[in-house]
Amino acid sequence: MKLLFKNIKELVQVRDQPIDFVAGEKMQELPTIKNAFLLVENGSIKDFGRMQDVPDEKMDRVVDATGKMILPAWCDSHTHLVYAGHREGEFVDKIKGLSYEEIAKRGGGILNSAQKLAQTTEDDLFQQSAQRIEEIISLGTGAVEIKSGYGLSLESELKMLRVIQRLKQKYDIPIKATFLGAHAIPADYQGNKKGYLTMLVEEVMPIIAQEKLAEYVDIFCESGYFSAEDTAYILDAGQKHGLIPKIHVNQFTSIGGVQVGVRYKALSVDHLEVMTDADIQALKGTTTMPVALPGCSYFLSIPYTPVRKMMAAGLPIALATDFNPGSSPSGNMNFVVATACIKMKMTPEEAINAATINGAYAMGLEKEVGSITRGKRANILLTKPIHSYASIPYLFGSNLIEQVYLNGLENV
Ligand code: NIG
Ligand code: FE
Secondary structure, three states: OEEEEEEEEEEEOEOOOOOOOOOHHHHHOOOEEEEEEEEEEOOEEEEEEEHHHOOOOOOOEEEEOOOOEEEEOEEEOOEOOOOOOOOHHHHHHHHOOOOHHHHHHOOOOHHHHHHHHHOOOHHHHHHHHHHHHHHHHHOOEEEEEEEOOOOOOHHHHHHHHHHHHHHHHHOOOOEEEEEEEEOOOOHHHOOOHHHHHHHHHHHHHHHHHHHOOOOEEEEEEOOOOEOHHHHHHHHHHHHHOOOEEEEEEOOOOOOOHHHHHHHOOOOEEEEOOOOOHHHHHHHOOOOOEEEEOHHHHHHHOOOOOOHHHHHHOOOOOEEOOOEEOOOEOOOOHHHHHHHHHHHHOOOHHHHHHHHOHHHHHOOOOOOOOOOEOOOOEOOEEEEOOOOOOOHHHHOOOOOOEEEEEEOOEEOO
């Protein structure tokens, strides 16, 4: 099956030579080809170049992309999109002045979602989550990571991870699973944090490893939740069970979690709204990707990750949605890219790099997706006619995606 896109106004994020990620000043470079063609064969990117060099061979299908652009589909490396119900009541409480911490102290927050999830069957949870996957694909996402962490018990954590496994089987996009049992201390372990963590390590992790239910391990390293020491305990145990760290750190306070993440070779450290100079130093020269979640900062009205300062220090940045019912109830990567430009002062080039190749790296998928590179999966998005790729963040409220292709097939 040969599919040719011709007359593409601009083919964006073209990497002849495969790269793992871009960092620092290099994030300003976004290679493109104007007036381009893209050839997809059997679901993969076969070739691309200028229209004057378009291959003269028989195609099964030709799409005329005059006036339109093609980008690699978004790579969303941090979501909690498997959840039950919603938290609209808390949303209204927040409008009336309660903070995220105050809501959590009243039994809202993560524990509220855990209670709802415990009362939801696996099939129902699967249906609710499938709807969200379908929504994000239609919004241009072509690879996603999903966390557990609203289970907070052996049974419910496994229920979440099994739902993620079923989503992997049903949908044609790469999905990575992360075990986030250490998201909060459940009601039945209040005052016994150590007991809860031990249960996660001794009872849940062996099953996850045996049934291959997750690739990554996560923990909410934050004042009032889990300490840097707890983080080291979980990451150490995760390592022994073959789980690579991707962790929640520095959302509200800096308590040493970044350093622990680096020590355990975390694939990513995520949130980073509060960054000290020492935190930035700790990430320099490492293989750990810093991930910013501007949808969360927007929704909670908390500081944005200081990405300009971090990129000036030579660090890479990835962008993700944090899609979850409490702090970022949106899986729209277009909005994330726009918010990164408008509020965090990333340029469109930096934001698109952060939402594609760097996001792919933060899920271990940089060889498969995240750029227009020969041999990669043809998970791409075709825009409506637009002036330039800067339209994507500029026209922040418009849907500029005409079609999403997964493995070279139209998403219907
Ligand atoms: O990434 N910060 C911790 N976890 C989620 C929010 C969870 C929730 O409020 O349900 C986050 O923001
Ligand atoms: Fe999160």
